[in-house]
Amino acid sequence: MFRAINVDVRGTNTTDPDLVIVQACLQGDPHGFKKLYQRHHHKVRSTLYQLCGADGLDDLEQDVFLRAWKGLNKFQQSAQFSTWLYRITFNVASDRRKALAKMRSRNVSVEDDEQLANLADDAISREGETQTGLTTLHYQDLMQRGLEKLSEDHRAVLVLHDLEELPQKEIAEILAIPVGTVKSRLFHARNAMRKFLEAQGVEL
Numbered sequence: 090m091f092r093a094i095n096v097d098v099r100g101t102n103t104t105d106p107d108l109v110i111v112q113a114c115l116q117g118d119p120h121g122f123k124k125l126y127q128r129h130h131h132k133v134r135s136t137l138y139q140l141c142g143a144d145g146l147d148d149l150e151q152d153v154f155l156r157a158w159k160g161l162n163k164f165q166q167s168a169q170f171s172t173w174l175y176r177i178t179f180n181v182a183s184d185r186r187k188a189l190a191k192m193r194s195r196n197v198s199v200e201d202d203e204q205l206a207n208l209a210d211d212a213i214s215r216e217g218e219t220q221t222g223l224t225t226l227h228y229q230d231l232m233q234r235g236l237e238k239l240s241e242d243h244r245a246v247l248v249l250h251d252l253e254e255l256p257q258k259e260i261a262e263i264l265a266i267p268v269g270t271v272k273s274r275l276f277h278a279r280n281a282m283r284k285f286l287e288a289q290g291v292e293l
Contacts, residue, residue, distance in 0.1 A: 107170035114161055122161070126154055129171065132253065133178050139236060139248040140182040153181050168262070175255075175263045179245065186241065235285040243278035250275055 107125060114121035130150065137149045156177050164173050236244050245264060249255045250271075257275075261268045 105166070105169050105171075108166055111161065111164065111166065111170055122154075122158055125157075125170070129174055130154070132171075133174065136175070136178050136248060136253055137182055139233070139252055140179075140244065141185045142233065142237075145185070149181055149185060153178050156181065169259070172259055172262050175249070175259075179263065183241075231286060231289055231291065232282075235282050238285060239278055239281055243274050243281065246271055246274040247278040247282065251279070 107128065110121050110124050110128075114125070133153050134146065134150050137153070138146055141149060153174070157174055160177070164170065236248065239247065246260060249260045249263065250257065255263075257268050257271045260271050264271070
């Protein structure tokens with residue numbers, strides 16, 4: 090399960106291209122944080138979608154950048170800004186998934202899974218869609234359902250490595266686990282995803 094991570098990094102990192110923008114933000118540049126948002130919001134949104142699904146995605150993204158803005162003075166530039174932002178993203182995703190699990194345990198109706206399962210069927214009924222587009226959407230839907238079946242630990246590593254294409258060392262920093270654990274979880278996650286897709290008739 091994801092753990093909340095309090096980041097208070099010390100030192101200086103001269104290799105991070107975001108460092109100049111961060112420093113400008115801390116010095117009062119009114120446009121600095123907007124630049125950071127423009128540079129990273131697509132990645133943040135993609136990660137949140139893979140971890141939490143489509144429901145409430147705008148609110149989750151806003152929560153990530155609000156936490157980043159409020160905590161920017163705690164980021165003291167010895168680590169990559171993107172790594173720090175991914176940690177916040179995973180904290181937000183963890184809070185969201187815990188909230189959904191709590192709702193389910195109280196038998197509150199949560200429609201996330203049903204909506205995801207129906208994405209491909211809804212699209213197929215639309216006129217004017219090409220077969221290529223439908224096939225792509227159907228495969229994306231299968232991937233999302235497969236991710237839902239993984240444990241949170243395995244899902245996190247698979248999303249970051251195979252979908253967001255982050256190196257294993259950075260994933261280890263984001264999740265605060267050894268690189269060897271990243272490798273082990275990635276192996277098991279890929280194996281589970283492969284079995285799921287094969288069961289759905291996907292030839293790999």
